[in-house]
Amino acid sequence: MANKIKLGHVHFSGCTGCLVSVADIYQGLLKILDDYADLVYALTLVDVRHIPEMDVALVEGSVCIQDHESVEDIKETRKKSRIVVALGSCATYGNITRFCRGGQHNQPQHESFLPIGDLIDVDVYIPGCPPSPELIRNVTVMAYLLLGGNEEQKALAGRYLKPLMALAKRGTTGCFCDLMNDVINQGLCIGCGTCAAACPVRAITHEFGKPQGDLNLCVKCGSCYGACPRSFFNFDVIPEFESISELIADVLK
Ligand code: SF4
Ligand code: SF4
Numbered sequence: 001m002a003n004k005i006k007l008g009h010v011h012f013s014g015c016t017g018c019l020v021s022v023a024d025i026y027q028g029l030l031k032i033l034d035d036y037a038d039l040v041y042a043l044t045l046v047d048v049r050h051i052p053e054m055d056v057a058l059v060e061g062s063v064c065i066q067d068h069e070s071v072e073d074i075k076e077t078r079k080k081s082r083i084v085v086a087l088g089s090c091a092t093y094g095n096i097t098r099f100c101r102g103g104q105h106n107q108p109q110h111e112s113f114l115p116i117g118d119l120i121d122v123d124v125y126i127p128g129c130p131p132s133p134e135l136i137r138n139v140t141v142m143a144y145l146l147l148g149g150n151e152e153q154k155a156l157a158g159r160y161l162k163p164l165m166a167l168a169k170r171g172t173t174g175c176f177c178d179l180m181n182d183v184i185n186q187g188l189c190i191g192c193g194t195c196a197a198a199c200p201v202r203a204i205t206h207e208f209g210k211p212q213g214d215l216n217l218c219v220k221c222g223s224c225y226g227a228c229p230r231s232f233f234n235f236d237v238i239p240e241f242e243s244i245s246e247l248i249a250d251v252l253k
Contacts, residue, residue, distance in 0.1 A: 013070070014091070015090075018058075021130045022087075032137070066102075096221075124168055178225035191206070
């Protein structure tokens with residue numbers, strides 16, 4: 001196997017819940033840190049003050065554009081990282097920070113928060129509030145294989161990451177409306193209920209076999225669209241589910 005990759009966690013306007021999801025990989029995280037990745041930056045966990053060169057940056061939180069240091073730091077993150085991963089719904093879509101309007105003590109001018117994709121190019125999205133530990137684990141393992149695996153592993157990792165890269169290209173807004181616009185109104189919805197199961201605030205119910213969204217509850221996390229099997233069903237990877245599961249289990253043994 002290749003050398004360990006340099007992994008970082010870069011924290012912007014997030015709640016650290018995404019980092020808790022990283023920790024929730026439990027033994028798998030210890031194995032990753034033992035064998036595959038050095039954690040070179042994470043202000044919560046590592047005493048490194050300045051953003052170093054990273055192979056993979058897991059970026060949590062949106063960016064307050066009135067906070068010049070944050071704006072500089074996200075640009076620095078892009079410059080120093082081979083793969084930038086928007087970790088969680090604040091980084092991918094703004095999420096709850098979409099509702100910020102400023103006016104609060106002691107920085108009332110901090111009123112505008114953007115998903116990181118509005119400021120830099122992002123390679124991979126891991127949506128979710130919180131994002132799933134399994135998905136973070138899989139992306140980390142696949143990024144390792146993509147950067148340092150053999151040709152076959154690189155090809156598999158590329159296929160695995162492709163839909164999450166496509167999500168990153170698709171845009172920076174997440175909402176129940178995505179299901180309306182891109183799934184239901186396109187005649188693609190099969191009424192499976194996955195979107196309702198994925199919604200962290202139970203904004204989605206099913207009526208007459210089709211999802212109904214309560215936009216007053218929706219926190220704009222984008223999880224429902226990401227989880228919907230009709231949003232970007234990846235025919236390259238899903239049939240390989242067993243071999244991918246075995247590969248990840250092998251890597252983490
Ligand atoms: S997850 Fe997608 S296909 Fe399934 S009910 Fe929701 S919108 Fe329809
Ligand atoms: S409906 Fe639920 S899952 Fe979908 S964007 Fe809104 S809060 Fe997130």
